Every structure is written in C-alpha cells, then in structure tokens.
Amino acid sequence: MKRFVRQGFVSGLALSAALIAGAAWAKDDITIAMQLEPPHLDPTSAAAQAIDSVVYVNIFEGLTRFMGDGSIVPALAESWEISEDGTVYTFKLHEGVTFHDGSAMDAEDVKFSLDRARAEDSANAQKALFAGIDSVDVVDPLTVKVTLTEPNGNFLFNMAWGDAVIVAPESIENIKTTPVGTGPYTLGEWVQGDKIVLNRNPGYWGAEPALAQATFKFISDPTAAFAAMMAEDVDVFTGFPAPENLPQFEADPRFQVLVGSTEGETILSTNNKQPPFDNIKVRQAMAHAIDRQAIIDGAMFGYGTPIGTHFAPHNPAYVDLTGNSAYDPDKAKALLAEAGFPDGFETTLHLPPPSYARRGGEIIAAQLAAVGIKAEITNVEWAQWLETVFKGKNFGLTIVSHTEPMDIGIYARPEYYFQYDNPAFQELMTTLNSTTDPDKRTELMQQAQRIISEDYVNGYLFQLAALSVAKAGVQGLWANAPTAATDLSAISWSE
Amino acid sequence: MLRYSLKRAFSLAISLAVASLVIFAVIEIAPGDPASFMLGVNAQPDTLAALRTELGLDQSKAERYISWITGMLRGDFGTSYTYRTPVSQMIADRMWVSLPLALYALALSTAIAFPAGIYAASRRGKVGDLTVMSATQLGVAIPNFWFAMMLVLVFAINLRWFNAGGFAGWDKGLAAGLHSLTLPAIALALPQAAILARVMRSALLDILGEDFMRTARAKGLSRRQALWRHGLRNALIPVLTIIGLQFSFLLAGSIIIEQVFYLPGLGRLVFQAISARDLIVVESVVMLLVFAVITVNFLVDLAYAAVDPRLRSRT
Numbered sequence: 014m015k016r017f018v019r020q021g022f023v024s025g026l027a028l029s030a031a032l033i034a035g036a037a038w039a040k041d042d043i044t045i046a047m048q049l050e051p052p053h054l055d056p057t058s059a060a061a062q063a064i065d066s067v068v069y070v071n072i073f074e075g076l077t078r079f080m081g082d083g084s085i086v087p088a089l090a091e092s093w094e095i096s097e098d099g100t101v102y103t104f105k106l107h108e109g110v111t112f113h114d115g116s117a118m119d120a121e122d123v124k125f126s127l128d129r130a131r132a133e134d135s136a137n138a139q140k141a142l143f144a145g146i147d148s149v150d151v152v153d154p155l156t157v158k159v160t161l162t163e164p165n166g167n168f169l170f171n172m173a174w175g176d177a178v179i180v181a182p183e184s185i186e187n188i189k190t191t192p193v194g195t196g197p198y199t200l201g202e203w204v205q206g207d208k209i210v211l212n213r214n215p216g217y218w219g220a221e222p223a224l225a226q227a228t229f230k231f232i233s234d235p236t237a238a239f240a241a242m243m244a245e246d247v248d249v250f251t252g253f254p255a256p257e258n259l260p261q262f263e264a265d266p267r268f269q270v271l272v273g274s275t276e277g278e279t280i281l282s283t284n285n286k287q288p289p290f291d292n293i294k295v296r297q298a299m300a301h302a303i304d305r306q307a308i309i310d311g312a313m314f315g316y317g318t319p320i321g322t323h324f325a326p327h328n329p330a331y332v333d334l335t336g337n338s339a340y341d342p343d344k345a346k347a348l349l350a351e352a353g354f355p356d357g358f359e360t361t362l363h364l365p366p367p368s369y370a371r372r373g374g375e376i377i378a379a380q381l382a383a384v385g386i387k388a389e390i391t392n393v394e395w396a397q398w399l400e401t402v403f404k405g406k407n408f409g410l411t412i413v414s415h416t417e418p419m420d421i422g423i424y425a426r427p428e429y430y431f432q433y434d435n436p437a438f439q440e441l442m443t444t445l446n447s448t449t450d451p452d453k454r455t456e457l458m459q460q461a462q463r464i465i466s467e468d469y470v471n472g473y474l475f476q477l478a479a480l481s482v483a484k485a486g487v488q489g490l491w492a493n494a495p496t497a498a499t500d501l502s503a504i505s506w507s508e
Numbered sequence: 509m510l511r512y513s514l515k516r517a518f519s520l521a522i523s524l525a526v527a528s529l530v531i532f533a534v535i536e537i538a539p540g541d542p543a544s545f546m547l548g549v550n551a552q553p554d555t556l557a558a559l560r561t562e563l564g565l566d567q568s569k570a571e572r573y574i575s576w577i578t579g580m581l582r583g584d585f586g587t588s589y590t591y592r593t594p595v596s597q598m599i600a601d602r603m604w605v606s607l608p609l610a611l612y613a614l615a616l617s618t619a620i621a622f623p624a625g626i627y628a629a630s631r632r633g634k635v636g637d638l639t640v641m642s643a644t645q646l647g648v649a650i651p652n653f654w655f656a657m658m659l660v661l662v663f664a665i666n667l668r669w670f671n672a673g674g675f676a677g678w679d680k681g682l683a684a685g686l687h688s689l690t691l692p693a694i695a696l697a698l699p700q701a702a703i704l705a706r707v708m709r710s711a712l713l714d715i716l717g718e719d720f721m722r723t724a725r726a727k728g729l730s731r732r733q734a735l736w737r738h739g740l741r742n743a744l745i746p747v748l749t750i751i752g753l754q755f756s757f758l759l760a761g762s763i764i765i766e767q768v769f770y771l772p773g774l775g776r777l778v779f780q781a782i783s784a785r786d787l788i789v790v791e792s793v794v795m796l797l798v799f800a801v802i803t804v805n806f807l808v809d810l811a812y813a814a815v816d817p818r819l820r821s822r823t
Contacts, residue, residue: 050780052590052784053590053591059547059548060546060549060550133554135555136555136562137555138550138551138555139550140550140552141550141552189591189592190592190593204677204772205591205772206601206602206772206776206777206780207675207677207770207772208674232673233767234767236768237672237767237768240657240660240664240672241672241673241770243672244664244671244672246664246671394540394783395545395783396540396542396544396545396783396785397539399541399544399549400540400541401539403544404541
C-alpha cells in the first residue's frame with residue numbers, strides 16, 4: 014500500500030495507483046528499458062539491433078535460434094538432415110505452428126522467407142547470410158529442402174539470426190508496423206517514442222511463457238536511465254548505459270547487476286592502406302603503445318575483457334593473444350624509429366557516439382601521444398561515421414565495436430573499410446566456410462585469429478561487456494548477449 | 509489595424525519561405541546517408557540502391573525540395589524514412605505531449621513571475637525586493653537539465669511522489685497526464701520564470717518613473733492603485749515580448765528536457781530523427797517549429813497593437 018499512499022495525494026490518481034500496485038503484486042508483467050527505440054519492427058530489413066532486442070524469439074522465430082549461452086538450437090525446424098557432401102539441408106518443421114493471425118506456418122512460408130531475403134531487390138541488411146543458397150524447395154507442408162552452392166559450416170548459425178526469421182506472405186506488407194510472427198508474444202501496442210507492449214500469445218505452439226505482458230521503454234539518456242531504475246519505474250534495464258553507477262546498484266538489495274559478454278570486439282580500427290599504417294612496424298608500434306587495462310578502467314569503469322585478436326573470449330575456439338601486443342611504450346618507440354618515424358607522426362581519430370569510443374578515444378590519444386603519435390580527435394555521429402569512415406575510407410584511426418557474432422570473416426574482404434588485404438587469410442576463410450567438421454573448424458578459426466593478431470591489422474582493445482540492471486526478483490535474464498535479444502520466455506519473477 | 513496585420517502577415521510568409529530553403533539546404537548538406545544508416549555495415553550495394561530508390565533518394569535535390577514544399581502546402585508532410593509512417597501523424601502524436609508541456613510550463617512560469625515581479629517592484633530596494641532578485645539570479649544561472657536531474661533525485665527517487673520520467677498518456681486521464689508532465693514543466697518553467705520576473709520588475713520600475721504615474725498619484729490614487737490601474741498595462745509590452753519568445757523556446761527548446769524525462773514529444777522525435785538521418789522528419793518538424801515561432805511572434809505583434817494603440821497608427 015506504500016505506493017498507494019504516496020500517490021494518493023493527487024486524488025484522481027488513487028484508482029490508477031491501486032491498479033498499478035495490484036498488477037505489481039501479481040508479477041506476471043514486466044517493464045524492460047533499453048537505450049534505443051527500434052525504427053520499425055521488421056528484423057529482416059534493417060540493421061538496427063533495437064529491432065531484434067524487441068522482436069527476436071518473442072514475435073518472430075527462425076528455423077534455428079540462439080540460446081543465452083550462444084548455442085544454436087532448433088526452433089521452428091524440429092530437426093534436420095544434412096547430405097553427405099554438406100550441400101543439402103532438409104528441415105522437418107514443427108507441426109501445428111500458426112502465425113499470430115491464425116494462419117498455419119508451413120514449408121511455403123519458409124521458402125517465401127528465404128527467397129525474399131536473398132532476392133535481387135531484397136532489403137535484408139545481412140544478405141550475405143543467404144548468399145550460398147542455391148534453391149529452396151517445398152517437399153511437403155512440413156518439409157523444406159535447402160540446397161547450397163557449396164558446403165557451409167555456418168549455415169545453421171546463419172539461420173538463427175534475426176535477419177533470417179520466418180515471415181508470412183499474407184502479412185508482409187505491413188510487417189514494419191504490424192509484425193505477424195509465430196512467436197510466444199504478439200504486438201499489443203506501440204506508442205512511438207515511448208513504449209512497445211507485447212502480450213502473451215495464447216495460441217503459441219511451444220511452452221507457455223510465465224510473463225503475460227512485457228512493456229519495452231526507451232530511455233536514451235544515461236542519467237535518466239539511472240533515475241528510472243532507482244525510482245523503480247522500470248524492472249529491468251538491458252544495455253545499461255552508465256557503468257559508473259553500477260556499484261551503487263550492486264550495493265542496493267533492491268537490485269541485481271548482471272555483467273556478461275557481448276559479441277562486440279572493440280577495436281582501434283586502422284586504415285591499412287593509408288600510409289604510414291601500411292607499414293606493419295607502425296601498426297605493431299601502436300599495439301604496444303596501448304594500455305588496454307587503462308582503457309577498460311578509464312572508459313568502461315573496469316567492465317570489459319581484454320582481447321588480442323578479433324574473436325569473442327567466451328567462444329570455445331578463442332585464443333588469448335593479448336601477449337602479442339603487451340603494453341610496452343619503449344618497444345613502441347623503438348619500432349617507430351625502425352619504421353622511419355623516430356619523432357612519431359600525425360593522424361586522425363574518428364570517434365562515433367558510444368561512450369566506449371568517446372571516452373576510450375581520449376585515453377588512446379593520450380597513450381599514442383606518449384610515444385609521439387599525435388591523433389587528432391574528430392567526434393562524429395553514426396550517419397557521418399558510415400559516410401566518411403566506413404564508406405569513404407577517409408580516416409586514419411577510429412574506434413568501433415564490431416557487434417556481429419563470429420565476424421572474423423570481415424578480414425577476408427579487402428574492400429572492407431580497414432582495407433586488410435591478405436590472400437593467405439582470404440583462402441583460410443574460404444576453407445573455413447566449406448568445412449563442417451567441428452574440430453577442423455576450431456583449428457582453422459584459431460589459425461585465423463593468430464594471423465590477424467600477428468599482422469597487427471587493428472588495435473585489439475576489449476570485448477564489450479553486457480551490462481544489465483534488474484530488480485532483485487527478476488530471474489532468467491540473459492547475462493550474455495550472443496545476439497541482440499530479450500528472451501521474454503525465459504524471464505519470470507521469483508516468489 | 510487591418511493594414512498593420514496585413515503587413516505583418518506578408519513578412520510572416522517571406523520568413524517562412526526563406527526558412528524552408530535554409531532548413532532544406534542545411535539538412536541536406538550534413539553528411540550521412542539515411543539508407544546506409546538503416547542497413548548498417550554489412551549492407552550490399554544492390555540492397556542500398558534498392559532502398560534509396562524506394563525512399564526517393566535517387567531524385568535530385570531540387571526535385572525533392574519542390575515535392576517537399578508542394579506536399580507541405582497540401583498538408584502532406586511525407587513519410588518517415590525509418591518509421592515508415594506519415595510524418596504528419598507522428599507530429600500530431602508528439603504534439604499531444606509537447607504542446608501541453610509548453611503551455612503547462614508557460615502557465616507555471618507566468619504564475620510565478622507576475623506576482624514575484626510586481627512584489628519586487630513595489631518593494632523596490634527593500635528586503636523583499638532583494639530576496640526575489642537574488643532568487644531570480646539563481647534561477648537564471650541554473651541550467652535546466654541540471655535542475656531537472658535534481659527534481660528527479662528529490663521527488664522521484666527519494667520522495668517517490670512522481671515517476672522519474674515517461675508519459676502516462678492522456679487516455680489514462682487528465683490528472684495522470686498532468687502528473688507525469690509536472691516535473692518536466694517545473695524544470696522548464698523555473699528558469700523562464702526567473703527571467704520573466706526580472707523583466708516584469710524592471711518594466712514596472714521604468715513605468716513608475718513616468719510622468720503619467722506622477723499625475724495619477726497627484727490625482728489622489730494610492731501607490732498601489734496607480735500601479736494596478738496605469739502601471740501594469742503599460743509594463744505589459746516588454747513582458748509580452750518575453751512571453752512570446754519563451755513560448756517558442758519552450759515548444760522548440762524542450763529537446764533536452766524531453767531526453768532527461770524520456771517524454772515522447774517533438775524534441776525527442778527530432779533528436780532521434782537527426783541521428784538516424786531521417787531527413788524528411790527533421791525537415792518537416794523543424795519547419796513546423798519555425799512556423800510556430802513565427803506565428804507566435806506574429807500574434808505577439810498583434811497583441812502589442814491591442815495593448816498599445818499607438819502601434820496601430822504607426823504603420
């Protein structure tokens with residue numbers, strides 16, 4: 014009744030306050046806050062992670078799906094068979110699955126979804142996931158056969174992405190505002206700029222989730238995020254933007270703090286084609302000039318795992334290569350002198366908006382200055398970053414977190430913005446893609462990690478931490494973020 | 509009066525036309541491609557090209573300017589690139605938060621400033637005056653976002669009288685809506701009230717020194733009667749100017765406050781649209797705000813004429 018009393022002074026509010034209090038006690042609803050609002054709700058036609066954070070495995074499901082520990086398990090596909098040569102996947106679909114509009118989900122819908130994603134005019138932001146598909150054939154209503162042009166060890170992983178969810182041709186036209194999927198939740202209400210409400214889907218084919226309703230709120234300002242959590246306006250904040258406030262939540266018995274790992278390798282991206290960065294000695298010198306722990310402590314308040322290559326530390330195939338670029342300013346100076354820059358040089362450092370870049374950039378610039386490299390800082394918005402750095406390749410250095418899962422393959426694309434061109438690495442990736450044997454794959458992935466680490470392609474800083482704050486009674490939240498998602502089915506209230 | 513109004517209306521139209529050109533030019537020149545932003549780093553060139561065509565970004569800038577302007581004249585603000593909903597509908601939705609917030613803040617600011625200013629002027633040089641003046645000095649100096657955070661800390665986190673932010677929605681009733689707008693309105697209003705109170709005081713003091721005030725006193729009115737009957741009306745001109753400016757500021761300038769209280773208003777819409785390079789939304793909302801500002805100034809000009817008959821003849 015405490016809540017009732019304190020709001021009761023505004024007489025008109027008494028009733029609504031009682032309703033709020035009542036609902037809180039029943040504990041089958043939850044309010045989850047995050048920083049960014051999805052621009053729309055179609056995960057198959059935009060790169061915005063905020064879309065997946067709301068709809069992935071809640072509204073939409075794919076053939077396979079990510080679990081919180083990063084593993085890939087069956088979703089709409091109950092099982093599958095892979096042909097001897099690894100090019101034909103035959104998926105057996107779950108029986109009795111319906112879309113939110115009541116229509117049945119069958120092999121035709123799978124064919125439609127995959128064909129739409131790989132079509133010429135497709136707006137899919139991750140079209141490369143579908144590039145190896147040669148044809149999709151309906152065998153019977155519950156069996157679909159996907160033929161690949163060549164074996165692809167990543168295929169089941171690719172099908173788990175939010176960009177590969179199954180959609181229906183009948184509801185595709187308005188998918189951006191009225192998403193119709195097969196998931197355990199349906200879209201209740203979207204007040205743009207404010208909140209999205211999801212309701213439990215009574216006709217769901219799988220197990221019934223504990224929460225009847227979930228409200229997503231969007232709070233971009235870090236101070237407001239802190240206040241909303243402290244005032245208990247929201248129950249959970251995923252991707253909490255103010256790491257400096259976490260100790261305060263940790264000390265407060267009303268809350269719990271979850272610190273996990275993301276797929277975000279945060280790197281000092283280096284333009285490998287632009288002199289003097291085309292000289293490996295210069296890149297090596299920079300790597301030794303950087304004190305990772307100082308950046309993690311100073312910019313992230315201690316949250317983050319140091320990395321020595323472009324690979325997630327929580328992945329079983331990860332190799333710790335931080336030793337290749339241990340902090341050693343004297344060695345950095347010697348290497349610079351060897352490369353012909355005894356007095357250092359000047360370059361640019363473009364910093365996108367996230368605090369890992371803005372705060373980390375200041376520290377890195379100071380560390381580089383200590384060995385004679387003057388990096389002129391330019392703060393940019395994302396749109397500007399995409400235009401000048403990513404597309405225009407008009408930069409020396411930049412800091413960015415590469416959040417796509419398992420994205421070491423970008424080093425095999427010489428036109429990619431950091432412009433690393435190593436035929437041996439490209440060949441290795443081709444081999445990796447066509448290898449399905451798990452042990453062999455691990456070996457190849459470790460080899461790949463070593464090559465880019467020893468080539469000092471980029472400055473490898475740290476793995477971005479997944480930081481969430483929640484009320485003490487919330488259980489089942491993903492601590493790690495193997496993909497952008499809020500798996501509502503796993504969440505419940507204790508007591 | 510009619511000639512005066514027509515003249516004002518004409519300059520209003522010219523201002524709007526110039527503003528539309530400037531807004532379009534500035535926003536289009538800023539680097540950043542909406543399609544690349546939406547599709548991210550792994551987008552393939554053919555996907556980008558398809559989206560650009562779909563959004564009409566492959567047309568020339570002149571063509572886009574013309575279609576934007578002609579659309580707006582017909583009341584069609586276009587369709588948001590990212591949200592894919594009509595911009596006019598988005599603006600209408602957000603207006604239901606921003607407009608009441610601005611009016612609420614303006615009402616608060618006026619309600620505080622008028623008595624404070626009049627009181628200070630009537631107690632000139634005395635303790636009361638000094639107290640009010642130091643308080644307003646403080647009010648002018650405090651940045652409103654910091655003040656907003658302090659309000660949240662005290663009234664939302666400690667006392668729990670209000671939510672830390674968010675908007676309940678008018679469908680929950682007038683009281684609930686106003687309740688969620690109260691802290692933001694106070695945060696917006698207090699610095700404005702401080703300015704307004706100072707203007708009110710000095711305007712009144714100027715008037716008190718005028719000959720007609722002495723005449724009024726000579727005719728037998730008490731100090732207070734003279735102030736109410738003759739002083740106040742004459743002091744209103746500078747005060748109205750400030751109120752007009754403040755309303756425009758409150759409507760267009762609540763971007764930061766809307767962020768701090770995560771209110772789904774126009775300011776937040778512009779903020780999101782700028783970072784997403786949702787050009788059509790930015791252009792239309794900014795144009796609308798310019799329109800609002802210019803219109804408010806136009807109304808203030810007309811109000812001058814109503815308060816001060818001398819302006820009507822001086823056309």
